[in-house]
Every structure is written in C-alpha cells, then in structure tokens.
Amino acid sequence: xxxxxxxxxxxxxxxxxxxxxxxxxxxxxxxxxxxxxxxxxxxxxxxxxxxxxxxxxxxxxxxxxxxxxxxxxxxxxxxxxxxxxxxxxxxxxxxxxxxxxxxxxxxxxxxxxxxxxxxxxxxxxxxxxxxxxxxxxxxxxxxxxxxxxxxxxxxxxxxxxxxxxxxxxxxxxxxxxxxxxxxxxxxxxxxxxxxxxxxxxxxxxxxxxxxxxxxxxxxxxxxxxxxxxxxxxxxxxxxxxxxxxxxxxxxxxxxxxxxxxxxxxxxxxxxxxxxxxxxxxxxxxxxxxxxxxxxxxxxxxxxxxxxxxxxxxxxxxxxxxxxxxxxxxxxxxxxxxxxxxxxxxxxxxxxxxxxxxxxxxxxxxxxxxxxxxxxxxxxxxxxxxxxxxxxxxxxxxxxxxxxxxxxxxxxxxxxxxxxxxxxxxxxxxxxxxxxxxxxxxxxxxxxxxxxxxxxxxxxxxxxxxxxxxxxxxxxxxxxxxxxxxxxxxxxxxxxxxxxxxxxxxxxxxxxxxxxxxxxxxxxxxxxxxxxxxxxxxxxxxxxxxxxxxxxxxxxxxxxxxxxxxxxxxxxxxxxxxxxxxxxxxxxxxxxxxxxxxxxxxxxxxxxxxxxxxxxxxxxxxxxxxxxxxxxxxxxxxxxxxxxxxxxxxxxxxxxxxxxxxxxxxxxxxxxxxxxxxxxxxxxxxxxxxxxxxxxxxxxxxxxxxxxxxxxxxxxxxxxxxxxxxxxxxxxxxxxxxxxxxxxxxxxxxxxxxxxxxxxx
Amino acid sequence: xxxxxxxxxxxxxxxxxxxxxxxxxxxxxxxxxxxxxxxxxxxxxxxxxxxxxxxxxxxxxxxxxxxxxxxxxxxxxxxxxxxxxxxxxxxxxxxxxxxxxxxxxxxxxxxxxxxxxxxxxxxxxxxxxxxxxxxxxxxxxxxxxxxxxxxxxxxxxxxxxxxxxx
Numbered sequence: 001x002x003x004x005x006x007x008x009x010x011x012x013x014x015x016x017x018x019x020x021x022x023x024x025x026x027x028x029x030x031x032x033x034x035x036x037x038x039x040x041x042x043x044x045x046x047x048x049x050x051x052x053x054x055x056x057x058x059x060x061x062x063x064x065x066x067x068x069x070x071x072x073x074x075x076x077x078x079x080x081x082x083x084x085x086x087x088x089x090x091x092x093x094x095x096x097x098x099x100x101x102x103x104x105x106x107x108x109x110x111x112x113x114x115x116x117x118x119x120x121x122x123x124x125x126x127x128x129x130x131x132x133x134x135x136x137x138x139x140x141x142x143x144x145x146x147x148x149x150x151x152x153x154x155x156x157x158x159x160x161x162x163x164x165x166x167x168x169x170x171x172x173x174x175x176x177x178x179x180x181x182x183x184x185x186x187x188x189x190x191x192x193x194x195x196x197x198x199x200x201x202x203x204x205x206x207x208x209x210x211x212x213x214x215x216x217x218x219x220x221x222x223x224x225x226x227x228x229x230x231x232x233x234x235x236x237x238x239x240x241x242x243x244x245x246x247x248x249x250x251x252x253x254x255x256x257x258x259x260x261x262x263x264x265x266x267x268x269x270x271x272x273x274x275x276x277x278x279x280x281x282x283x284x285x286x287x288x289x290x291x292x293x294x295x296x297x298x299x300x301x302x303x304x305x306x307x308x309x310x311x312x313x314x315x316x317x318x319x320x321x322x323x324x325x326x327x328x329x330x331x332x333x334x335x336x337x338x339x340x341x342x343x344x345x346x347x348x349x350x351x352x353x354x355x356x357x358x359x360x361x362x363x364x365x366x367x368x369x370x371x372x373x374x375x376x377x378x379x380x381x382x383x384x385x386x387x388x389x390x391x392x393x394x395x396x397x398x399x400x401x402x403x404x405x406x407x408x409x410x411x412x413x414x415x416x417x418x419x420x421x422x423x424x425x426x427x428x429x430x431x432x433x434x435x436x437x438x439x440x441x442x443x444x445x446x447x448x449x450x451x452x453x454x455x456x457x458x459x460x461x462x463x464x465x466x467x468x469x470x471x472x473x474x475x476x477x478x479x480x481x482x483x484x485x486x487x488x489x490x491x492x493x494x495x496x497x498x499x500x501x502x503x504x505x506x507x508x509x510x511x512x513x514x515x516x517x518x519x520x521x522x523x524x525x526x527x528x529x530x531x532x533x534x535x536x537x538x539x540x541x542x543x544x545x546x547x548x549x550x551x552x553x554x555x556x557x558x559x560x561x562x563x564x565x566x567x568x569x570x571x572x573x574x575x576x577x578x579x580x581x582x583x584x585x586x587x588x589x590x591x592x593x594x595x596x597x598x599x600x601x602x603x604x605x606x607x608x609x610x611x612x613x614x615x616x617x618x619x620x621x622x623x624x625x626x627x628x629x630x631x632x633x634x635x636x637x638x639x640x641x642x643x644x645x646x647x648x649x650x651x652x653x654x655x656x657x658x659x660x661x662x663x664x665x666x667x668x669x670x671x672x673x674x675x676x677x678x679x680x681x682x683x684x685x686x687x688x689x690x691x692x693x694x695x696x697x698x699x700x701x702x703x704x705x706x707x708x709x710x711x712x713x714x715x716x717x718x719x720x721x722x723x724x725x726x727x728x729x730x731x732x733x734x735x736x737x738x739x740x741x742x743x744x745x746x747x748x749x750x751x752x753x754x755x756x757x758x759x760x
Numbered sequence: 761x762x763x764x765x766x767x768x769x770x771x772x773x774x775x776x777x778x779x780x781x782x783x784x785x786x787x788x789x790x791x792x793x794x795x796x797x798x799x800x801x802x803x804x805x806x807x808x809x810x811x812x813x814x815x816x817x818x819x820x821x822x823x824x825x826x827x828x829x830x831x832x833x834x835x836x837x838x839x840x841x842x843x844x845x846x847x848x849x850x851x852x853x854x855x856x857x858x859x860x861x862x863x864x865x866x867x868x869x870x871x872x873x874x875x876x877x878x879x880x881x882x883x884x885x886x887x888x889x890x891x892x893x894x895x896x897x898x899x900x901x902x903x904x905x906x907x908x909x910x911x912x913x914x915x916x917x918x919x920x921x922x923x924x925x926x
Binding site for chain 2: 013017025192243484648654682692694
C-alpha cells in the first residue's frame, strides 16, 4: 500500500537541485517585453491618450491603448463555466479599461524589445482623465449618495442573497433572552506567493500558445477564447511548475492581454512579467468582509435565534464575486445549528483593487466573525467557551439539506480535545484567570467549517488518463494541477494502489498543456485530492480490466480469478504470480497476433461533497503598554479524512497556519483615503510572517475516513488558514478581557481597543 | 539614452567567465539571462524576499540589488554549484528533500544558499539564531517549520553532534 505512507514528493529532488523550470525559466530570450500603464486615479474615464513620445523610444514595437482593444467583455473567475446563463460569471472586463475603476487600473500596454524601453514608454504615455468620486469602504459604497461604479449595479450591489430559517422576528420575542451583538472586520490581504504572476504568448501552428503561472489552465483557455473572440480550440495553455498560487492564480489574470498583444505584433513571442508591486494591486486580493452578528440565547446557553449581515468588499470588478461571501454565509446555519436564522450576504463594488479567490474562500473571514462571536456569547452567558461549543456545535449525524454533507464522526470534540491537551488549555485557563499587570497571557480556541470542492453549486468532475508503457509502468495524467501543494505525489500514491503497481511504476505527467492534458478545472476549493480520488479509482478500474483481459489471453485463467498485485498478475485462488506487468506490457504492445496500446481515460462526474473540520488552539502573551500580542504556542488539529501522505499533509497545514498567523497579527493592505492608492504594496511594508514571527507550529490530525471518497480523503489545502485568526483573537480576549474585532491584531488596532476599554 | 556595456570577468560556480553586461543590469539578470542559472529566482527585485540569494566571496547577497558590474573579480556561487561530481545532491539539498522543506520550490534555492553560508560557518547555532539567520527569506508555503529542521539536522550532522528530536 502506498496511501498513508510518507513518500517523498516526486518533484522535490529536482527543485532542490535548481533544475525545475518555472514560467520565466522557459521563456526564450527573444521575447518582446510587455509593460502596462496603470491609472493614477481611482475612478474616472480616460478622455484621451497621447502615445507619440512613447512610440519614439527606440525599441518600442507597439503601444496599445484602452481605445484599441476589442469590446469583448469577459469574466475572469476560475469557475467552471455554466451552461445556464444565470449562473455564468459576470462578464465585466475588457483587456484594457477606458472606464477606470481603481487606482492602478490598466489603461494601456507597451510591447518593446527590452524591459527598459518598455518601462520608459509606459512613463512617456500621457493620459487625460475625467475624474469621478471614488469610494473604498463597503458601508460608504452602499449609501445613496455614493458614486455608482458600474451602471448595471445600482447601489454598487453586485449581489445580495439570504437565508431564512424558522422565524427570527418571532423567536426573539421570547422573554428573558440574552442578546449579544458584534461587528467583526477583516482587512484586504494578498496571497504573496513568491513567484509573481507571469505569462508569455506566441502564435504557433495556427494557435495562440500561452505559457502561464496559473492554477487553472483549462479555464484560462476558455477565458482567452472569450476575451479575444476566437475559437477555444485555437488557444493552448501550458502550465509549468508554479511558484505558489493560493487562489490568486485561480483567475485569468493577464493571459488574455498577453495573448492579444502577441496577435498585435504578428504573433511574435511576448512576455508579461508582473512586478511584486503590481501583484499586490493588479492581481487579486482577499475580500475584506465586515460581519454583523446578533444572537439571542437562553441563560443555559441555548441559541434561540441569530442574525448575520455580511458585507464583502469586492473592489473594482466582479472576479469571483459573490461566491466568496456566499460560501461564508453558507456555514452560518450549519456550524451552530439554530432553528431561527436571518442571514444576508452582500457583495459590494468599491474602488479598491479586485478581490478574488484566496485560500479559504470566504471562510477565514466567516470564521473570524463567527468564532470571535462565539467567545463573546459564551462570555455573555458565563460559560467556558469550549463548553459552549461542545453544547452548540453541529452534532454528529447532522446533514446539510443543500449539499447533503453529513457530519459522520465526533470530529469537533476529537479535534478540540487534542488541541487543548497540547496547549494544556484547562490548566492555563485557570492559571491565567484574574491577571493584573502589564504582561498578561491567555489561551483561545476556534473551530472551522469547510466544504470540500464546489458540488452542488457548480460542476464537479475530474478526468484521468493512464497509459501503459512497454516496461509495465504507466504515465498518469489528470486535469487537476500541481501548484506546489504536492498533488502529483498524492495522485500517484492513489493510482499505484488503485491499479496494483508499485509507486515507482507511476510516472506523473506534471506540467499541463491543454492540448494534451485531460480536461480539468484545476486547483481550487481544496478539491484536488478529493475529486481526483474518484477519477483515479474509475480510470484504474477500466485500465486494470484491459490489462487482466490481456492476462487472460496469456494465462488462460478467467479474469475473475486474476488480480494485479504489486506489479504482477496474480491468480487470486492461490495468490500465485503468473506473470509480471512488464512481461504482459511487452507482449500486449509487440504481439504480432494481437497488439494493443493499453490506455484508459475516464471522467468521474462527482455528485457528493464532504465536510472538513478542525480547530486551532493558541496561547498568547500581551504587552498592554506596547499593545503587542505575541504568539507563544499554537496547534492546528484537522480531520481531512484518511491521510494520503502524512508528511505532505503536515507541511500543508504548517503553511496554512503561517498564513493564518499573518492574517491574525500583521497583514493588511492599506489604501490612501485621499487617492485610493495602495500604500504598502511591497514585501517590506506589507507584513507577512517571517521566520522570526512563528513559534513552533504543532500539527495533529483526527483521521476519520471520509465515506464518500474511494480513498477516504477530503479537503486540507485551504482549511489550515481558517481558524487561526479567531483562536488568536480569543486568546487575546482571554488575556486582557478585551474583544478586538478588527484584524489584524497589530499594535494599531490593539491600542484603539485597549484605550476604549480603559486599559491604557 | 545610450546603452553602456562593460566587460565583467568573474568566477561563477568555479569557472572563470567573461561577458559584456549592461551597466544597469542586476546580478540576477546577468546570472539568469547570460549564464542561464535559473535557480536564481526573482520574487520582488528589491531585496525583500530572498529568492535571488547567491554567495559572493563567501557571503550571501540578494543578487537583485547587486549590480552585475560589481561582480568584477568576484567568486559567485549559485545553487547549481552544490551538486556532487556525479550530479548527486549535497547534504543540505537532500535534507530539504527528506524533511519536506520544499513545496512550490520557488524560495528553496535562496534558502539553501543561506543554509550553505550558515553551515560553512562551522558553528552550532541555537534555534533562535537559526531563525534570525534565515529570516531574510520569505516562504508562503511551508511555515518555515521543515526548513528549520532541514538546516538544523544538517548542521548537527556536519558538526558530528548527536541530533535529538525535541
């Protein structure tokens, strides 16, 4: 068996040797360089553009302005396309924008022989704008007097959906109820993968070939086709190894523009390499979401009714749009089931950079609100927060009516118990009660809810191809993409077991090429291992059947008495090895009587989904005078089903915890109120966690096999980031008695709250 | 604007090299574009992320903020130099593989070169010291946990000090 083993990831040695080629490493030196002219206003219209000086610069090949590009409005979200028009993504993008919607919007592009010429030309372009008022905050953007950013969306509301269960208004009239209310605010943050987005394009063999650092090659092919108004089959996307994505590259970023510019210079090779500063502003960010929660409960801690309003800051264009806050709202009636619920989610356009997918997809924001609020309610009714959770969390056997997801195990208690034991929660909770003085410690806990994959909201399918080699080994291909998380290794482990061959016999075709790779929607929603488990199992069955039918020809044994075990054809009745895969494969291909190239390709149409749960427990030390929270100890405990590769799973969790710690304590994109310009769009002023900012990251698992997956697996990629921030916030509350409801918990925000509460 | 070129002669991974470089070019550009040493990565190009780190005369530098012309007469080592005579991984590279310290791999070359500098110091550093020495590098995938263990294990091994898992 290979599943469950710590097999070294198949790409590690090559990466350690420095031989792995990423997008830029593959681009020929002959490439022309693209640079983009970004707007210096947050909202308005380009009236005119003077490109004469730019065109005179030696080496400049072409200047393209917002007036030149085709008027094919296209969507950018990395969602599977929907054949129902009402479910299709919003088509609100052009290759370049005449209507400027955020500070930094793309208004022109230069193609030049060298980077320096391109940069000089961008500077030389003169743009005349008509300026409009702009708005950065969601509540401001919803006011009647706010500037309307997109005509089609009055009030700047991209979407508003709601949930109504029971009768909230009636339920809250019950006498003697305790009301707890809170506002919880999360900032705009960025993915900060170390490889910036980059792509290059050229026309070759009648197609536009784009090599791109993307999570979603097949989706990008469709979007490039839509944006350029050409047949999708004329677009070929190649995805090499990529230096991280975390959701930012789950959008068509600049592939359509790059492809278009190639067509404007006679199909020549053009490269678009965005800078770190552009990555922060001109790619995607995490939605800043402001949540308002009201809970009514009885003195014994029973939740009677609750209400949520969540306002999601979409920024300038729709991208993934309402899906993010809608996913967050979706967990609300499930995590702490309550008979009477009113929940409303709003996605609001503002003149900030565009928000899109980012690790957790709305759940880190939702968990910050819900799990912070949970500690607030527990405090209000005088219950220990963990005891409150044990009483009110989703019970075993709970089934969600929409997704049909079921809570099969006592996962929450298992995870909380492990986390509390590691932190020594109960003892410390008592020890830290009634502290005085400047330095105070506290412990906090938060759980999370996460839905694996996107069924039933959108298409969930996975395709797999297995091709037998003459030596009895096989090449394995999937539409699901390796983006650094180690998916390829997990796929090969599952495939080896499903077929019955050693791990070494499975050769993964890692880098994707839409001309070659089976169709797949890509890496997102922590779906990879889950959805691939279905297609691998299904394809392996078909593959094995063909192999055993050949074995029957050679051995005379009925297929029903044959099996494939560890690379050998075995007679099941006495476990005798009849022939090796190598012998069979050679004969199958080179036989003069019956030659066959044994392959299998299947699509699994997935009609199930799986809950993925876990928790974070944290211990902090707060210096009240310095308004500084220091993380002393932290543990994440996850139930992601059966672990396919424990070492890789643990590494995934550590990375997610790191991102969560940054979200909790230091990360935020700051915008100038006067201009709308991002003020800290670089890795010096934007504080993502460094080596110095972490204590040891403890990771444990509660391994309960997921019954719907052939390999018992479910989501792990995004969940690790979801519960970290509220656990740290709750630890600060435990230490100081102060609820800080604005992330990040940096000195700036702690000062405000400590001052309000009279600590300073 | 007139483009100025200058001849730069330096030792790269043990071999003396000479070439004309644009005086405005960074060492990252020269190593990547002229010598195709693509382990030298670009993550920010302003010395914030550490992905372009190389060793110059025994000391680590972010090559993106080191002008190519400053390389004149210098001894430069990139990740490509670490492989053994038969192409085998060095101990520190193998440790990164064994400890699952590599995910997307984009920050790995820079990290490994700083690890080489740390190991060549021949000192037994504490965890806190190691964290500080490695803090010039950003990684978004790993949470740094396995990187610390890979460096620490190799340091203990090279110094012949027994390793005990805490």
